Amino acid sequence: MAIKRSDLIDSQNAGYYHLISRCVRRAFLCGVDDETGISYEHRRAWIEHRILQLATIFSIEVYSYAVMHNHYHLVIYSDPLGPCQWSDLEVAERWLQLFPGKLDNPQFKLQRELRLQAIANDETLLAEYRQRLGSISWLMRCINEPIAKRSNQEDFVKGHFWESRFTSQALLDESAALTCMAYVDLNPIRAGITDKLEESDYTSIQSRVCSMTEETLNQVVESLAGKVRQRTMVMPLKDYIELVEWTGQSIIHPDKATIPTHLKPIFQRLNINQDNWLNQVNHYGRNYYRAVGPLHLIQSFADKLKSKWVKGVSSIRHLYLSTT
Template sequence: MPRPRSQQVSLSDTPYYHCISRCVRRAFLCGKDAVTGKDFEHRRGWIENRLLFLAQVFAIDVCAYAVMSNHIHVVLHVDEKEAKGWTTREVIERWHKLHKGTLFTQKYIRGEELSKAVLEIIELTAETYRKRLMDISWFMRDLSEPIARQANVEDSCTGRFWEGRFKSQALLDESALLACMAYVDLNPLRAKIADTPESSYFTSVKKRVESAKKAEQPKELIPFIGNEKENQPSGIAFKLKDYLDLVDLTGRIIREDKRGSIDLSLSPILQRVGISHENWLEISTQFESNSSSAVGAESSLTQYSRLNPKTRPNRRCARLLA
């Protein structure tokens, strides 16, 4: 039996999660349907635009994503500190970008005069919204439901478009995070719908490469901030160049089967995260099959299992991350 989502997401263990949503229909989510001849490629744009919009509203950062033909991958970071720093007005304004809110919250935003009792109700409502705006389940709901409605209108049908539950994996440490991000960014290459990371449309790696050409990082994605230091902004504590090199070289290994020829090039970042070259290749190409509800090194999984005794994390992946 599937575990409640509240047992799968624990911010005290990790703020990073890998989520997957799959389409339940025979017809493609995106791409061309070989049976009917209809082309649904434009739906990739729907999903990417919605995903990046939500990242600007929620206290949830997008680390990586890939929009595939019948499913989507996203790697998310919950920024609890950011959400707790919002004022009541900021919380309500953000929520109203997605939902109507209540009659009271609408009056509050318009600046109407309200009684003390009503203001107390609004404060309680805002706290509910604040929790939702850092909740992965609400994020995935606000991503999938509008897409399902648009697709149903386009397909002239009703009923489910997505599976009932999205799959969620906790990424317990930096090694698991980098491996999962590379796995997601290289999905189009493994599916043979792209030849290089920078040509894989509707992926985070393409967006990062396009921004890097202008010596920038995409505002919609969590940034790479380099090595850890005091008073640095929130982000992934590695250099963007290192990550792009790692994705590119890992992609070359997958396509050309030339592991030995570029092992030395892979050394710097893999040594820092403590993964051998052979193990990196396996976990970054078979992330879902090697992993379960939580992914990380043995020490991270042991601590996670103590706090979440009903979980059954995959120890084999932990050994690969050692």
């Protein structure tokens, strides 16, 4: 049964979320259409660029993404009340970046400044825009609408391009977020598109691997775009990349799936059962539904939904060393 988005996404507290949006048309969102031979690969760059661009406008941080042939995944940290800390002018400026219209043309510089001041002096508009700039639903709308219009124009068609309802999954602690990040980053490998992280096009792991330096390897995992507040993961970037690399190779070669000794302490720190890690990441999409996290947080999530049960509890018991 469908549940209201307002119940699935906390509008008062910051947290991690896994978001998925799927294309509805027979033709692929990206890739090559087998029937026509037309390539739509360039659309993947559109989506990747749009995601990273909006992270600088909305109150979010992007931790992981994968743009596949007919859908995309996002792992974000969202602070819905973050815009309340922004000045009136900052809210107005971000809104005009989001919907510039013709005002992004340098010849309309004066008109843009007048519009900026008009928004900054309108308390009703400011309240509405603060709410929207902290909203995940508005984020997904602003990713999808321009891509749909651009793709429809390119295909000379009208109508829906995306499913009307995107999928959202609450990630209730950093261990859940890191598990989901690994699942998202390994989408191209699980799909058999490539067997190398650096060749996993239009993914966050490719971006991390290709831009890493000796300095960044020694830092903890940080967001790829956006800055809600001073926030980092507990895991060093080097450890995360090695863990994803090993997990990907183990998916390709399951007969060689022995966890390297130097990676084992990672699981202890994250309270994750290393014996079930590979199965949980490989079958993440089937194992979990609306929320992932320790059982006590899952129970609180279910209570908020007025539900006695949330799908994935048995998988939660296998994922965590301790679920309390």
